[in-house]
Amino acid sequence: TQLLEQSPQFLSIQEGENLTVYCNSSSVFSSLQWYRQEPGEGPVLLVTVVTGGEVKKLKRLTFQFGDARKDSSLHITAAQPGDTGLYLCAGIIQGAQKLVFGQGTRLTINP
Amino acid sequence: NAGVMQNPRHLVRRRGQEARLRCSPMKGHSHVYWYRQLPEEGLKFMVYLQKENIIDESGMPKERFSAEFPKEGPSILRIQQVVRGDSAAYFCASSPIGRGTEAFFGQGTRLTVV
Numbered sequence: 001t002q003l004l005e006q007s008p009q010f011l012s013i014q015e016g017e018n019l020t021v022y023c024n025s026s027s028v029f030s031s032l033q034w035y036r037q038e039p040g041e042g043p044v045l046l047v048t049v050v051t052g053g054e055v056k057k058l059k060r061l062t063f064q065f066g067d068a069r070k071d072s073s074l075h076i077t078a079a080q081p082g083d084t085g086l087y088l089c090a091g092i093i094q095g096a097q098k099l100v101f102g103q104g105t106r107l108t109i110n111p
Numbered sequence: 112n113a114g115v116m117q118n119p120r121h122l123v124r125r126r127g128q129e130a131r132l133r134c135s136p137m138k139g140h141s142h143v144y145w146y147r148q149l150p151e152e153g154l155k156f157m158v159y160l161q162k163e164n165i166i167d168e169s170g171m172p173k174e175r176f177s178a179e180f181p182k183e184g185p186s187i188l189r190i191q192q193v194v195r196g197d198s199a200a201y202f203c204a205s206s207p208i209g210r211g212t213e214a215f216f217g218q219g220t221r222l223t224v225v
Contacts, residue, residue, distance in 0.1 A: 006153075033213060042115075042202050042216035043154070088153060090214075098167050099144060099204070099214050103153040 003027060004089055006102035014110050015081060021074045021105045023089035032072050032091035034063055037104075043088055069094075079109045114138065115205050116185075117217035124224050130190040130197070132220045136205030142166075143186045144204045144214060145178055154202060160186060193224045 005024045013019055023032070031050045035043035047056050049065035049072060056063045060083075062075040072089055089102045114137035124130050136143050142161045146154040156170040160180040171178065175193075180186040190197055200221050204214040 035216075042117075042218045045213055045215060048213050090154075098156055098159045098169075100156060101146070101154045106151075 003093065003100045004091060004102035006087075006089055006105050008105060009103060010106050010108075012108040012110065013079060016078055019076050019079055019107070021087055021089075021107070023072045023074075023102050025070050025091070028069050028094045029091035030069075030094045032065055032069070032089060033099075034072070034074055035088040035090060037086040037088060079107075081109045081111050083107060084109050115140075115203060115215055115217035117201075117203050117220050119220060120218060121221050122223070124193045124222065126194055126224055127192050130193050130222055130224075132188040132190075132201050132203075132222070133185040134188070134203030134205075134217060135185040136203075137207075137215055140205035140207050140215075142206045143180050144206075145186070145188050146202045146204070148200045148202060148219075150199075157188070157201075190222075193222075195224050198222055198224045 003025055007022050031048055033048045034046045036046055037043040047058055047063045049063055052067045052069045054065045060077045064073045076083055084107060087105045087107055090099050092099055116135040118133050122130055144159050145157040147157055148154050158171050158178045159167040162180055163182050175191045177189045200219045202216050202219045204216045206214045
């Protein structure tokens with residue numbers, strides 16, 4: 001059973017388009033993080049959200065934490081080829097002590 | 112994530128040999144997670160340790176795998192009698208406090224069993 005469901009798993013779009021990646025669960029998370037991983041490298045932390053309804057922006061990336069702290073989304077505006085990579089959501093379930101990951105969204109931005 | 116150091120970056124072992132993977136957490140971090148990643152897949156939790164304690168090993172295979180995080184020195188993930196199916200990238204992450212805080216990853220060790 002996957003505790004965090006990411007969708008879509010694969011996404012290929014043209015440069016300049018917008019996109020949204022979703023991370024959903026039936027569990028409540030005390031915090032949720034988004035990572036980006038490039039081939040041959042470890043995941044790099046992009047953002048952490050902890051408050052229900054929280055929205056954080058990182059240049060063209062907008063991260064939102066659901067009001068109930070069960071889901072999150074990552075929206076990229078005007079995607080660029082440099083955004084290509086594997087995007088992972090991860091969270092700590094309330095009351096638990098380990099970081100659980102979604103399957104990842106493999107994003108390809110075509111020039 | 113540059114602060115979490117994993118070595119070696121690449122490790123080749125023959126079937127039946129032992130593999131030792133090392134992880135030095137970021138300075139000031141006393142909690143370490145190990146994850147395994149198969150090609151084209153996400154990260155699967157293996158074990159969560161703090162110094163001298165295993166907090167959660169629910170993701171560790173029951174046999175051949177062990178992990179430790181001694182009071183001094185790096186955390187070690189040990190795989191005995193490796194098999195081809197153990198080939199994967201193994202990532203370590205560290206955090207300063209175990210619960211509800213950010214984890215930072217090393218660059219991983221890519222294990223190939225031949």
